[in-house]
Amino acid sequence: MTDLRPTQGPMAPSDDSVFPATQAIEGEVIAPEGSIVAAVDDTQAAGLELKARSQWSYARMRFFRHRLAMVGLVGLVIIFGAGIFAGVVSPYSYAEIDLTHILQGPTHAHWFGTDALGRDQFTRVVWGIRTSMEVGVFVAIVSTVVGLIIGAVAGYYGGWLDNLLMRVTDLVLTLPLLAVLLTATALLGQGNQWRVSLILVFFFWTGIARVVRGIFLSLREKEYVEAAKASGAGDARLMFRHILPNTLGPIVVNATLAVGTAILVEAALSFLNFGIKPPTPSLGVLVNDAQQSPQTPTGGTTWWLTIFPGLTIVAIVLCVNFLGDGLRDALDPTQRRMRA
Amino acid sequence: MPEPLLAIDNLVVEFKTEDGIVHAVDGVSYELYPGETLGIVGESGSGKSVSTLALLGLIPQPPGRIVSGTAMFKGRDLLRLKKKELRRVRGNEVAMIFQDPMTSLNPVLSVGFQLGEAIKTHFPDEKDDAVKKRVVDLLRLVGVPNAETRFNQYPHEFSGGMRQRAMIAMAITNSPSLLIADEPTTALDVTIQAQVLEVMKRVQQETEAATILITHDLGIVAEMCDRVLVMYAGHIVETGTVETIFRAPRHPYTIGLMNSLPKLTEDEEWLEPITGAPPSLIDLPPGCPFHPRCFLAREKCRQENPPLAPVDVGAGHASACHFSEELIGRKSKFSEAVA
Numbered sequence A: 001m002t003d004l005r006p007t008q009g010p011m012a013p014s015d016d017s018v019f020p021a022t023q024a025i026e027g028e029v030i031a032p033e034g035s036i037v038a039a040v041d042d043t044q045a046a047g048l049e050l051k052a053r054s055q056w057s058y059a060r061m062r063f064f065r066h067r068l069a070m071v072g073l074v075g076l077v078i079i080f081g082a083g084i085f086a087g088v089v090s091p092y093s094y095a096e097i098d099l100t101h102i103l104q105g106p107t108h109a110h111w112f113g114t115d116a117l118g119r120d121q122f123t124r125v126v127w128g129i130r131t132s133m134e135v136g137v138f139v140a141i142v143s144t145v146v147g148l149i150i151g152a153v154a155g156y157y158g159g160w161l162d163n164l165l166m167r168v169t170d171l172v173l174t175l176p177l178l179a180v181l182l183t184a185t186a187l188l189g190q191g192n193q194w195r196v197s198l199i200l201v202f203f204f205w206t207g208i209a210r211v212v213r214g215i216f217l218s219l220r221e222k223e224y225v226e227a228a229k230a231s232g233a234g235d236a237r238l239m240f241r242h243i244l245p246n247t248l249g250p251i252v253v254n255a256t257l258a259v260g261t262a263i264l265v266e267a268a269l270s271f272l273n274f275g276i277k278p279p280t281p282s283l284g285v286l287v288n289d290a291q292q293s294p295q296t297p298t299g300g301t302t303w304w305l306t307i308f309p310g311l312t313i314v315a316i317v318l319c320v321n322f323l324g325d326g327l328r329d330a331l332d333p334t335q336r337r338m339r340a
Numbered sequence B: 001m002p003e004p005l006l007a008i009d010n011l012v013v014e015f016k017t018e019d020g021i022v023h024a025v026d027g028v029s030y031e032l033y034p035g036e037t038l039g040i041v042g043e044s045g046s047g048k049s050v051s052t053l054a055l056l057g058l059i060p061q062p063p064g065r066i067v068s069g070t071a072m073f074k075g076r077d078l079l080r081l082k083k084k085e086l087r088r089v090r091g092n093e094v095a096m097i098f099q100d101p102m103t104s105l106n107p108v109l110s111v112g113f114q115l116g117e118a119i120k121t122h123f124p125d126e127k128d129d130a131v132k133k134r135v136v137d138l139l140r141l142v143g144v145p146n147a148e149t150r151f152n153q154y155p156h157e158f159s160g161g162m163r164q165r166a167m168i169a170m171a172i173t174n175s176p177s178l179l180i181a182d183e184p185t186t187a188l189d190v191t192i193q194a195q196v197l198e199v200m201k202r203v204q205q206e207t208e209a210a211t212i213l214i215t216h217d218l219g220i221v222a223e224m225c226d227r228v229l230v231m232y233a234g235h236i237v238e239t240g241t242v243e244t245i246f247r248a249p250r251h252p253y254t255i256g257l258m259n260s261l262p263k264l265t266e267d268e269e270w271l272e273p274i275t276g277a278p279p280s281l282i283d284l285p286p287g288c289p290f291h292p293r294c295f296l297a298r299e300k301c302r303q304e305n306p307p308l309a310p311v312d313v314g315a316g317h318a319s320a321c322h323f324s325e326e327l328i329g330r331k332s333k334f335s336e337a338v339a
Helices: A019-026 A036-045 A055-064 A068-083 A123-156 A161-175 A177-187 A193-219 A221-230 A234-269 A285-291 A301-333 B048-056 B083-089 B111-122 B128-141 B147-152 B160-172 B191-208 B218-225 B243-246 B252-259 B298-305
Strands: B006-017 B022-034 B035-039 B066-074 B094-097 B177-183 B210-215 B228-234 B235-241
Touching: A068 A123, A068 A301, A123 A161, A123 A193, A123 A234, A123 A285, A123 A301, A123 B160, A161 A193, A177 A193, A177 A234, A193 A234, A193 B235, A221 A234, A221 B094, A234 A285, A234 A301, A234 B235, A285 A301, A301 B243, B006 B048, B022 B048, B035 B048, B035 B218, B048 B066, B048 B094, B048 B177, B048 B210, B094 B160, B111 B128, B111 B147, B128 B147, B128 B160, B128 B191, B128 B298, B160 B191, B191 B218, B191 B243, B210 B218, B218 B252, B228 B243, B228 B252, B235 B243, B235 B252
Parallel strands: B035 B210, B035 B228, B094 B177, B177 B210
Antiparallel strands: B006 B022, B006 B066, B228 B235
16 A cells, blocks of 8 residues: 555644645745655744644634634623622622712712612622623523524424424514513513523524524535444434534524623613513613613713613623624634634 | 345335436345455446445435335344334444545544444443544554544544545444445545555455445456446346456446446547436336347337346356347457456
């Protein structure tokens, strides 16, 4: 057997890696003889590793070089960090009423001002972030898992099961969110964030189910799936070991974006009084509160009550979307090229 | 004669399409003996692959349907096994090597993981490091250099030939007694083909598995196989040992196949094709399916489908032609080369 590729030496472990070749071009090493060896030496001299790269390490690299995604990530770490450590970050308790300081604008003592009951707005925003974050993350995770299972089963088995599941999905998609929530809150009583989250999950799984079904439909026909089947793999193994990893990219992106959407919808619902009920502070509740007291006792506008929670919502959703975009680009395996 | 390892009898497979029923495999019977290599040749759509995919229940149903037939393998009828039993056979006692190594490996799982899966599927209690050791050994056996490093690499880091080696390794992980190779070298270039065939030979010696080699490359058949089945339009038209098929073919289609190949020893301006096109499998011509393209065709061929009948060329040689005797003495391009 004559294999032309070297089986020993520095080229061997990475003969399919793009690096030696690129390095040769970038470094302009154009040696007349043994140029490959020269390029490899040069690569090593430059301290570049010749280790084989997995798809994930490429994805990670692309992700960390994606500028907007980094902005989104840093932003989210700061905002969600404040939410997670709300007890430490906030100088007051969110329910602490101080009737001597009602509806005051931003000061040193109260960075974001105070509300109609003299509660510190900064504290309330921080706790609001926490609530909104809980809703967003919970909805994203649970609806992804539910959507994943339904979509995978529908796409993999096809036929009447697919038909049934997809018609159910269509049905859920046609339900009017507001009407159902109105009924649900009426039936279930006062909403806390978990109750609202569960109702949101009921609406959010559909998108992911459809995406996953689509991917499963196309991937189940792939030859590697048939090859795995021919080597004895059962349905569950084919679905979750062989097909699922191929769908992770779109799923992660979708789940990330779902965090943003869920926060937005929760804020809208709370603003309309159908979502989370006070005293639990959520960003939507805060904006709603601002509506109740549009003017200070002296007749000025209470802009700080709307602007700060509003801006926080915008910032969170923007960061989440940046992050989602970055993940989408990073997880697209057809994209080998790095870009900013 | 020893007991056959696999005995297929009157296998009929159909596909339902919008245009009608496609008779992909129409009454195929053959036997395979332990340790032998059987080549199945024929043009695209002749039912080569379908007849073997049916054995492992890999025909999508619907639209496919196994209408009749039995496939006795070690005392069991593969066509009547339950889904669960069939899964235990796949990749364990009967393994398959697919045509295109570029698409037959999962791009997001490392090659080592995928090979390990083939073991774990059948032996879930196997320890991880034992599995890894076995996989590395297998990769070495099929001639993958730096098997330890290669274990952790992904399919995109493998070249075509290396991937097909990995596929072969995957097929033999559980030492199957029957190996089905569906055009294992079609997607590879010629130099790599030779290497992969070499690997397959070595693997056969190592595992002593009987092999069904599906191909349309007569050169590969001559090099690898003991016996040959020639298929046309879902029927077996001729069968025999490699030696008799090449030396004294007794079916006009077989002769046509051989004559349509270029000969490397002569400068040929024109190749000699089989005239006409393969028949539609939805609407097969009456009588012998080959008669519209056959130089021997006459009235009888248009009315009666000839049975596969023994001819006196050698043991086990049979031809499905009414007038096979008229072909005595008729030489194919390869007759001299074999003789």
